[in-house]
Amino acid sequence: MSAGLDGEAADLGSKALGLVLLHRLGLRVPPAFAVTAEACRAFLHERRLPDGLHEELAEGVAGLERATGRTLGGPDRPLAVSVRSGAGVSMPGMLDTVLGLGLTTAATAALAAETGDEGFAEDSRDRFLTSFTATVPGPVPDDAPTQLVRAVEAVFASWESPRARTYRALHGLPDGPGTAAVVQVMVFGNRDPRSGTGVAFSRDPVTGEHTPYGDVRFRAQGEDVVSGTRPVLPLRELADHDDELWTELGDALRRVEAHYRDACYTEFTFESGELWLLQVRPARFTGAAAVRTAVELAEAGTVDRREALRRVSPRDLARVPRIGSPRTVAARGTGACPGVAVGRVVTTAEAAVREARRAPVVLVRPETSPADLAGVAAAVGIVTERGGPASHAAVVARALRKPAVVGTGALRLPEGTLVTVDGTTGEVALGTPPIVTDPPGDHLRHLLAWADEVSGDPAPRAEADRLTAAHRALGAV
Known part of the structure; x- marks a missing residue:
């Protein structure tokens, strides 16, 4: 077997x-x-x-x-x-x-x-x-x-x-x-100064921008990055560390994205300057990143417009809220999953499960681990002191569509503090500041225009009608 x-x-x-x-x-x-x-x-x-x-x-x-x-x-x-x-x-x-x-x-x-x-x-x-x-x-x-x-x-x-x-x-x-x-x-990413490890998306998982995005750590192994327990650097730092490795990684991401005809996610290690890829899968973006990726792939001819319509769900069309002004910022980190969540701070997964039965909670941890999954699921938002956009907290938050901020540094908020989490800008604000939404962006307007153009074929027509109706119901027009 x-x-x-x-x-x-x-x-x-x-x-x-x-x-x-x-x-x-x-x-x-x-x-x-x-x-x-x-x-x-x-x-x-x-x-x-x-x-x-x-x-x-x-x-x-x-x-x-x-x-x-x-x-x-x-x-x-x-x-x-x-x-x-x-x-x-x-x-x-x-x-x-x-x-x-x-x-x-x-x-x-x-x-x-x-x-x-x-x-x-x-x-x-x-x-x-x-x-x-x-x-x-x-x-x-x-x-x-x-x-x-x-x-x-x-x-x-x-x-x-x-x-x-x-x-x-x-x-x-x-x-x-x-x-x-x-x-x-x-492959040993901890081998020497020309070794390391990282996680790379072919596009930004929050915005959908077509640029390599992720985390890297030098002289380290993969668990140092994905666990969120160690400080990481933005993936772009690899270009300054070793331009040849950066170029090779970018070429690999392009090849994989061309195969999947979609944004992709890879885990990699480099040992003594030699790049090795350890895992790959489609990235499965949501929200504005899903819309932008679908539209740009269609405009590049990678997929047709009907396929672009099929790849976007009604939930992806909602205008993403963000924190407005005035606000009192308690911490700044990296936005890991778009959206705004308001709740009271809890610091353990057990407390999140317990307190979420009474009122919305935000789980604040040094980092999350698989053992925290029930608490992550119960919370309306996630904040971690360590880790980057490819850490466990960020990946699971995106899968559950939970607004999340990672890598805030030391954060001392007593349990019960009311906070607002902005998973786009990476801010954590005290209390309930004003919430604003931006008008629909160009990529969403393009997608909805394509939906209006589709006719004749019942399957894409139904998909277009579904997206248009959802967009109106979400108050985004």
Whole structure:
């Protein structure tokens, strides 16, 4: 039930299929294999890995070793891998991941000897131990094949975790499919000063502007960015750090966007100046960003006008409110999801769930984690002190259409303080300042004009009528 990345699409999951796409587009992807969702379903039913899977894991690892000339857990030229989930529909941060697997005591010493950098080897080992113990309760075996089996079991088991169940319930996803597990050669963003990691959108997820947008952190690993626990830099900083990497990343984003015919999202790592893409999927923008992207893709001839109309939902047509003046600004950060939310401050997910039954609340946290999902869902708005537009808080807020501000820095607001959150400008204001809305922008006017032009074909005509009616009902004309 393991497979190369050309296995059955239905059980490989979105992550593995994204890796296939990147490879076929000629982009650099670390070698990988997938353990299919069929194996996950069998594991959840029997509470053990299916017969024969241990041997298939060994075969998959042997393929990675041949591709890299390294040995998993080996005392010479050691290989380390990541084990990530791969559900059919992306569930950001909800399922478990183990990074740096295979860095046994002997392999860590070998990595230090090979690179001449004991600090790098020890940092990588520490990251593995942290990742493994957070995912697989109990002692860490100093044996790479056993580590791999335990990690795959943990990824499969996380499908039934409370946070994963909550996420599926919020998004109307079925419980039955299970998740694939992707075993992939590690690339070390913490290797040296020419290494790092980041997340990139092909367009701005808040405005839809056609420019690479996201977060980057140098000499770091991916969890430092997506968790929101470490400071990050705007993606554009990569251009000043390494212009060749910036150009290569921009070219990759253009290729992927041309394939999807839509805005895209990628996770990447660069090791010693070499760029590797680890994940890709359509970005699925909402609001003004969805409207602008649909219109600009149609104007560029990437999609036709009828397809542009189909891609925009009635909710995307609403005029986005923002905080007006006068106002008392308590904090400024990065707007992560457009809109305005007014509520009283709570500082834990548990308090958000409890207090939201009585009145609207705004969840204020240093950062959010998957364990906070119920609180994020209960709150009307999200504010985090750390993290950027690709952090867990930002990604989940956009998926739930919750106004959000991230990266405000230290924010000391007592619980119960009434605040207004502006997810476009990135402001957090005290009390209830005036709320204003801007007139419809050019992209929305273009889209509605196209809706008026569509005739003859019942499907696009119905889509156009639906959007026009929604636009009027939302008071945006």
